[in-house]
Amino acid sequence: MTRLLEVQSLSKSYAGVQAVRDVSFGLDRGEILALIGPNGAGKSTCFNMLNGQIRPDAGDISIDGEPTVGKPPRAVWRMGVGRTFQITATFASMTVRENVQVALLSHVHALRRFWGSAAKDAAEADRLLALVGMAQYAGRAAAELAYGDLKRLELAIALANRPKLLLMDEPTAGMAPKERIELMRLTAEIARREGIGVLFTEHDMDVVFEHADRMMVLSRGALIAEGPPAEVRRDPEVQAIYLGEGLVYDARHQDAAGVASKGAH
Amino acid sequence: MQLVFVQFMTGLASAASLFLVASGLSIIFGVTRIVNFAHGAFYMLGAYVAYTLTERLAGAFGFWFSLVAAAAIVAVIGCLLEMVLLRRIYHAPELFQLLATFGVTLMVEDLVLLIWGPEDLVGPRAPGLAGAVEMFGKRIPSYDLFLIVLGPLVLAALWVLFHRTRWGVLVRAATHDRSMVAALGINQKWLFTGVFALGVFLAALGGALQIPRDAVNHSMDLRIIVEAFVVVVIGGLGSTTGAFVAAIIVSQLNAFGILVFPKISLVLVFIVMAIVLVVRPWGLFGKMPPPAQSTTGATVRPWRPLGRTELMIAAGVVLVVALQPLWLSDYALTVGSELLIFTLFAASLHLLMTVGGLASFGHAAYFGLGSYGAAFAVKAAGLPMLLAILAGPVLAAVGAAIVGWFAVSLTGVYFAMLTLAFSQIVWSIAFQWVSVTGGDNGILGIWPDAFAATPAAFFWVTLAFVVPALAFLQMVIFSPFGYALRATRDSELRAEAIGIDRKRTQWVAFVMAGAAAGLGGALFAFLKGSVFPDAMGIPTSVDGLVMVLLGGIETVLGPIVGALVFKALSIWLMSQTDYSKLVLGAAIVVIVLAFPKGIVGTLSDWRARFEARRAAGRAPAVAAAAAVAAVVAGGVVASVVDQAGPSRDTASQEAQP
Numbered sequence: 001m002t003r004l005l006e007v008q009s010l011s012k013s014y015a016g017v018q019a020v021r022d023v024s025f026g027l028d029r030g031e032i033l034a035l036i037g038p039n040g041a042g043k044s045t046c047f048n049m050l051n052g053q054i055r056p057d058a059g060d061i062s063i064d065g066e067p068t069v070g071k072p073p074r075a076v077w078r079m080g081v082g083r084t085f086q087i088t089a090t091f092a093s094m095t096v097r098e099n100v101q102v103a104l105l106s107h108v109h110a111l112r113r114f115w116g117s118a119a120k121d122a123a124e125a126d127r128l129l130a131l132v133g134m135a136q137y138a139g140r141a142a143a144e145l146a147y148g149d150l151k152r153l154e155l156a157i158a159l160a161n162r163p164k165l166l167l168m169d170e171p172t173a174g175m176a177p178k179e180r181i182e183l184m185r186l187t188a189e190i191a192r193r194e195g196i197g198v199l200f201t202e203h204d205m206d207v208v209f210e211h212a213d214r215m216m217v218l219s220r221g222a223l224i225a226e227g228p229p230a231e232v233r234r235d236p237e238v239q240a241i242y243l244g245e246g247l248v249y250d251a252r253h254q255d256a257a258g259v260a261s262k263g264a265h
Numbered sequence: 266m267q268l269v270f271v272q273f274m275t276g277l278a279s280a281a282s283l284f285l286v287a288s289g290l291s292i293i294f295g296v297t298r299i300v301n302f303a304h305g306a307f308y309m310l311g312a313y314v315a316y317t318l319t320e321r322l323a324g325a326f327g328f329w330f331s332l333v334a335a336a337a338i339v340a341v342i343g344c345l346l347e348m349v350l351l352r353r354i355y356h357a358p359e360l361f362q363l364l365a366t367f368g369v370t371l372m373v374e375d376l377v378l379l380i381w382g383p384e385d386l387v388g389p390r391a392p393g394l395a396g397a398v399e400m401f402g403k404r405i406p407s408y409d410l411f412l413i414v415l416g417p418l419v420l421a422a423l424w425v426l427f428h429r430t431r432w433g434v435l436v437r438a439a440t441h442d443r444s445m446v447a448a449l450g451i452n453q454k455w456l457f458t459g460v461f462a463l464g465v466f467l468a469a470l471g472g473a474l475q476i477p478r479d480a481v482n483h484s485m486d487l488r489i490i491v492e493a494f495v496v497v498v499i500g501g502l503g504s505t506t507g508a509f510v511a512a513i514i515v516s517q518l519n520a521f522g523i524l525v526f527p528k529i530s531l532v533l534v535f536i537v538m539a540i541v542l543v544v545r546p547w548g549l550f551g552k553m554p555p556p557a558q559s560t561t562g563a564t565v566r567p568w569r570p571l572g573r574t575e576l577m578i579a580a581g582v583v584l585v586v587a588l589q590p591l592w593l594s595d596y597a598l599t600v601g602s603e604l605l606i607f608t609l610f611a612a613s614l615h616l617l618m619t620v621g622g623l624a625s626f627g628h629a630a631y632f633g634l635g636s637y638g639a640a641f642a643v644k645a646a647g648l649p650m651l652l653a654i655l656a657g658p659v660l661a662a663v664g665a666a667i668v669g670w671f672a673v674s675l676t677g678v679y680f681a682m683l684t685l686a687f688s689q690i691v692w693s694i695a696f697q698w699v700s701v702t703g704g705d706n707g708i709l710g711i712w713p714d715a716f717a718a719t720p721a722a723f724f725w726v727t728l729a730f731v732v733p734a735l736a737f738l739q740m741v742i743f744s745p746f747g748y749a750l751r752a753t754r755d756s757e758l759r760a761e762a763i764g765i766d767r768k769r770t771q772w773v774a775f776v777m778a779g780a781a782a783g784l785g786g787a788l789f790a791f792l793k794g795s796v797f798p799d800a801m802g803i804p805t806s807v808d809g810l811v812m813v814l815l816g817g818i819e820t821v822l823g824p825i826v827g828a829l830v831f832k833a834l835s836i837w838l839m840s841q842t843d844y845s846k847l848v849l850g851a852a853i854v855v856i857v858l859a860f861p862k863g864i865v866g867t868l869s870d871w872r873a874r875f876e877a878r879r880a881a882g883r884a885p886a887v888a889a890a891a892a893v894a895a896v897v898a899g900g901v902v903a904s905v906v907d908q909a910g911p912s913r914d915t916a917s918q919e920a921q922p
Contacts, residue, residue, distance in 0.1 A: 051762065053758075053762075072761065073761045073762045074761050074762075074763075074764045074765060074766055077762060077763055077764040078764055083762055085758065085759075085762075089756045089758040089759035089762070090755075090756065090759060091751065091752050091755035091756055091759065091760075092755050092756070093567065093568075093751060093754075093755055093819075094567060094748075094751060094752075094755065095567040098567065098748065101748070102748045102749065102752050102763065102765075103763045105745045105748065105749075106749075106763050106764040106765060107764075110745050111745045111746060111748065111749040111764075111765060111770075112745070112746060112749075113744055113745045113746055114737075114740070114741050114744050114746050114747075115740065115744055116744060116745065117570065117743055117744070118743060118744055118745045118747065118748040139567075141567045157759075157763060160763075161763070161764075
């Protein structure tokens with residue numbers, strides 16, 4: 001059986017700068033994969049190529065065996081991909097509930113109808129909102145939401161597509177530490193229950209180590225490490241380039257477990 | 266060959282003034298994001314003030330001093346305008362500034378009439394440059410040569426100002442990121458005022474420099490503003506070099522168009538602009554604009570469809586309107602039909618502008634196509650009235666489908682300008698294709714069938730078409746398609762990411778809005794009994810924009826209320842005063858300042874405050890308040906107009922066969 005997501009030697013350059021070079025990886029159903037790396041490493045470029053926002057210079061992407069390169073974002077959505085953005089993009093003039101309703105209507109190809117009210121499926125929208133902890137904001141305009149709540153709304157919008165694959169670009173930025181862990185726990189729970197593959201970028205290593213099944217490290221456009229979080233965080237190259245915070249995590253958690261840390265000096 | 270040379274030199278000389286005006290417009294837009302409709306008015310004021318000064322001040326020094334002094338005086342006026350008016354509305358919804366500056370333009374037109382009278386004024390020749398220079402066996406006016414040299418000099422001066430002075434660097438920085446400049450501790454207020462003053466100075470100088478070449482008259486503002494918009498768009502917004510090159514292109518097209526393509530001379534520049542916009546959407550020298558700082562939606566409560574009470578109130582209002590023929594006079598009913606038609610026109614524009622976020626500056630084209638469609642159906646096909654009325658929207662929809670296909674590739678000001686260009690193309694086809702459209706003489710004798718011949722009967726016919734059309738547009742807003750359309754407006758990125766095809770969605774809306782406007786146009790043809798190119802002219806498009814903005818952009822019922830108030834007010838004013846533009850312009854400015862959210866938006870705010878105070882229970886909906894206000898306004902106007910009798914303006918159109 002083919003993997004849910006298969007990425008083969010993906011490359012992209014902007015005006016001579018190689019943003020992403022020869023990146024290959026795969027993702028299985030129900031698997032949670034973290035993509036980390038310093039700012040400018042090419043994480044968002046990768047995401048934008050995966051959902052069709054940017055066309056890669058070279059390489060192949062397939063979802064459930066079906067190639068996606070050359071398809072616009074709207075077609076990739078129809079293949080069962082939901083995504084959230086690093087800088088949130090929601091429909092500001094609509095209520096939180098309506099934001100989800102539009103996505104639900106789109107999922108059932110109903111957005112071309114001139115008749116009937118769009119305000120149906122309120123129950124399903126509310127269920128999704130409750131799932132991400134936004135039930136109490138359903139009637140508010142999206143423009144009024146705090147940043148962390150917009151991130152939750154984006155998750156609800158992505159879930160409205162009943163996705164096979166969820167792409168989350170810094171899903172917990174702008175949230176309090178406790179909320180971050182909770183949101184990712186929730187995402188992980190839904191993903192494992194419904195067999196959704198999740199690819200996410202994240203700067204908070206607590207979140208990554210807590211929830212990712214696997215992680216990849218991107219540096220200057222190239223993958224430099226890949227594997228289970230416990231292995232990757234011991235990689236000296238990764239530590240040198242990125243994982244300052246990870247050591248703190250390491251020390252804190254391993255101290256708590258009463259085990260002497262090898263990594264912390 | 267000699268003729269070609271003369272035309273070429275004339276074109277170059279005309280380019281100088283055009284460049285000054287357009288660069289001023291471009292600079293103002295670049296920094297303040299204001300589309301300054303009053304720019305043509307400042308150009309005209311510059312010419313008039315220069316004329317007066319040159320009359321008083323004799324001699325060579327007097328003449329040249331007058332030109333510069335006139336520009337300076339008008340720049341001071343511009344400064345005051347910026348401080349008193351524009352400063353208060355920088356944060357108003359987009360395009361509101363356009364409405365305000367349009368109001369100023371109307372006022373200036375009548376003020377000029379009051380101060381300088383209606384006659385064309387011929388200014389003095391330029392001392393020392395009154396003669397001509399012989400070149401290639403032809404005499405070229407020395408003053409033209411002076412202008413030809415002046416253009417590049419001004420361009421160079423502007424370049425030095427923007428690249429070599431601290432102030433200029435700040436202005437360029439503000440063009441890129443206003444909030445960043447503010448964060449650096451620069452006093453933005455004065456930066457904006459300074460930029461506005463500079464832009465106005467350039468416009469007024471452009472006007473003043475024209476007085477030795479052309480007679481000064483009170484219609485020069487609209488002519489130049491349209492050309493300046495074209496220049497700015499072709500050159501690229503914010504680029505002075507672009508404005509320079511485009512001014513030359515446009516002036517040469519004007520100079521040679523009459524020689525080479527007399528049939529399409531009027532439309533040549535618009536065809537070129539349309540091509541440029543399609544091939545290079547941000548103009549020849551323009552860069553892709555930073556994502557618009559959209560304020561849409563941030564200021565309003567989410568929309569909701571009419572509730573049951575509100576629907577009943579709406580039905581009641583329709584019933585009351587339908588009963589009007591029982592007591593209103595024929596004249597008032599004719600006015601009433603016109604009001605109804607324009608509510609449909611405004612509502613159709615609103616679908617594009619508010620729901621779709623696409624402000625069309627050429628929506629009158631589809632209104633006009635509707636009129637001509639109906640006229641052709643009667644004259645060429647001999648169709649009865651009811652079928653002919655349906656032919657209007659069909660022709661309009663076909664036109665909108667073609668234009669919309671190109672236009673939806675663009676957004677914001679560029680979309681506005683491309684739609685303007687296409688509407689001018691359609692207008693000049695109607696104007697210059699005399700054998701089919703009758704040209705300026707129009708098509709006459711489009712009278713209603715016998716059953717609808719009385720004003721009362723035609724009022725009912727109008728109502729029977731307009732109300733279902735309005736109801737349909739309302740339904741569309743809250744239909745799944747309407748949601749998709751709003752989604753494309755709020756965030757293209759998100760819309761595309763959840764499977765919505767932005768271009769297709771907006772194109773469908775464009776066609777739908779065009780068809781609805783066309784229905785209005787078809788009814789209008791039968792109301793007036795005739796069709797003229799004016800129906801699709803720029804003033805009609807601007808009227809539509811004003812109606813929507815006046816009623817309240819970002820409100821659902823705004824266009825209906827706005828159309829009733831604006832149209833009623835302008836018809837009534839025309840019957841009451843010779844200076845209707847002055848009053849109307851002042852009214853628009855006051856409304857912009859006092860009710861920046863439009864009439865319906867303001868009412869809705871009051872209601873929210875009222876509800877917040879009462880906390881419990883729903884007050885009668887804003888729909889009711891708005892509708893009642895509209896009906897009262899319409900009724901008052903109708904009865905006043907009734908007493909005043911047919912106005913000078915509409916009397917001629919009244920005659921039935």
